[in-house]
Amino acid sequence: MGGESSTATPVAARRDALAQFVDVEKTYDGVTLVIKGLNLSIHDGEFLTLLGPSGSGKTTTLLMLAGFERPTGGRIEIAGRSIEREPAWRRNLGMVFQDYALFPHMSVLENVAFPLSVRKLAKHEARAKAMAALAKVKLSGLEDRSPGQLSGGQQQRVALARALVFGPRLVLMDEPLGALDKQLREQLQLEIKRLQRELGVTVVYVTHDQEEALVMSDRIAVFRKGRICQLDTPQALYERPCDSFVAQFIGENNQLAGRLQDQHSGVARVVLATGPTVLATTVGDAVNAAPGAAVVLSLRPERVVLGDHEAKRAAENAFRARIVEVIYLGDHLRVRLAVVDTSLELLAKVHVGSSPASLGVGLEVDLAWSARDCLALAQT
Numbered sequence: 001m002g003g004e005s006s007t008a009t010p011v012a013a014r015r016d017a018l019a020q021f022v023d024v025e026k027t028y029d030g031v032t033l034v035i036k037g038l039n040l041s042i043h044d045g046e047f048l049t050l051l052g053p054s055g056s057g058k059t060t061t062l063l064m065l066a067g068f069e070r071p072t073g074g075r076i077e078i079a080g081r082s083i084e085r086e087p088a089w090r091r092n093l094g095m096v097f098q099d100y101a102l103f104p105h106m107s108v109l110e111n112v113a114f115p116l117s118v119r120k121l122a123k124h125e126a127r128a129k130a131m132a133a134l135a136k137v138k139l140s141g142l143e144d145r146s147p148g149q150l151s152g153g154q155q156q157r158v159a160l161a162r163a164l165v166f167g168p169r170l171v172l173m174d175e176p177l178g179a180l181d182k183q184l185r186e187q188l189q190l191e192i193k194r195l196q197r198e199l200g201v202t203v204v205y206v207t208h209d210q211e212e213a214l215v216m217s218d219r220i221a222v223f224r225k226g227r228i229c230q231l232d233t234p235q236a237l238y239e240r241p242c243d244s245f246v247a248q249f250i251g252e253n254n255q256l257a258g259r260l261q262d263q264h265s266g267v268a269r270v271v272l273a274t275g276p277t278v279l280a281t282t283v284g285d286a287v288n289a290a291p292g293a294a295v296v297l298s299l300r301p302e303r304v305v306l307g308d309h310e311a312k313r314a315a316e317n318a319f320r321a322r323i324v325e326v327i328y329l330g331d332h333l334r335v336r337l338a339v340v341d342t343s344l345e346l347l348a349k350v351h352v353g354s355s356p357a358s359l360g361v362g363l364e365v366d367l368a369w370s371a372r373d374c375l376a377l378a379q380t
Helices: 011-016 058-066 108-118 123-136 152-164 182-199 210-216 234-239 244-249 284-288 309-314
Strands: 017-027 033-043 047-051 073-078 094-097 170-174 202-207 219-224 227-232 254-264 267-272 277-282 294-299 317-328 332-339 345-351 364-369 374-378
Touching: 017 058, 017 202, 033 058, 033 202, 033 227, 047 058, 047 210, 058 073, 058 170, 058 202, 058 219, 094 152, 108 123, 108 152, 123 152, 152 170, 152 182, 182 210, 202 210, 210 234, 219 234, 219 244, 227 234, 227 244, 244 254, 244 294, 244 374, 254 277, 267 294, 277 284, 277 294, 284 374, 332 364
Parallel strands: 047 202, 047 219, 094 170, 170 202, 277 374
Antiparallel strands: 017 033, 017 073, 219 227, 254 267, 254 294, 267 277, 294 374, 317 332, 317 364, 332 345
């Protein structure tokens, strides 16, 4: 498992954590555990994303931290204080939802100032803080409008200002950009990250969007069936996933099934089910796999080199392939290839500026990849 284990959190990490889950479990029906033995330390000032498919446990984990769900077992702490039985309103957390949750009868300014009025702050001081929060999210001049007069992106900015206005140390975000179009979503991703860095606030962010997680996060916890499969930096998750599930979930990926022939010094010889034998780097549980064990190879499409004779000579894996499909995507081409004399098909990504002059359907090309870019992983 990469990074920090979901079943054993180091004592030092627990002592330094702003928030943590210790042996937390959750069941709704008394039988099936939707969260299983969760140990997770959230560092002060970090942007931590909980990523996973629907039903994996990421939203339940966030709701338990927020106080909207109570754990069945274990302990949740914030700043060293056990809070699993403390009501949500006493936890002093900022919260941003996908559906904005703004009060339609209040103005933008009143919505943002609401957490301050609940805390009995003087009106003039609350107004000043709310106006400053609106300026931070680039909504100055819209304070007298109602939420219904704003676009979806503007409403989400209001919700973000409201979550930040009272200066919480910890802000929770539950798929806050899920209802927005792609361009606006990408713009707000960068703005949320900028605000998080400027304010030094800790963010726990739930999403099922892998690209969003890679762009925004300091660390990502990948959930599956109520457990954390891997907790690590975006780069580590992408470059060194712990198993085939994480490899497939984070980024685009060629997954090739095969059996381990042998391995030496971290390099494995794998016989693919589609015919050829290739060299790969063993990671995770595959490091200890015995000859004959089933493994899955992870090969990122951008690591497949086409039409480069020098690369072919230098690479441990080199083949001849026929182009089956070429899709133009602006900055790169997606090229689907069938390796000659095998049933192996691969996807390659080729930058437009560096691609061979002609990549037409039916053309035969050289392709190659290095063993270090092809990971042998345990099947999940």
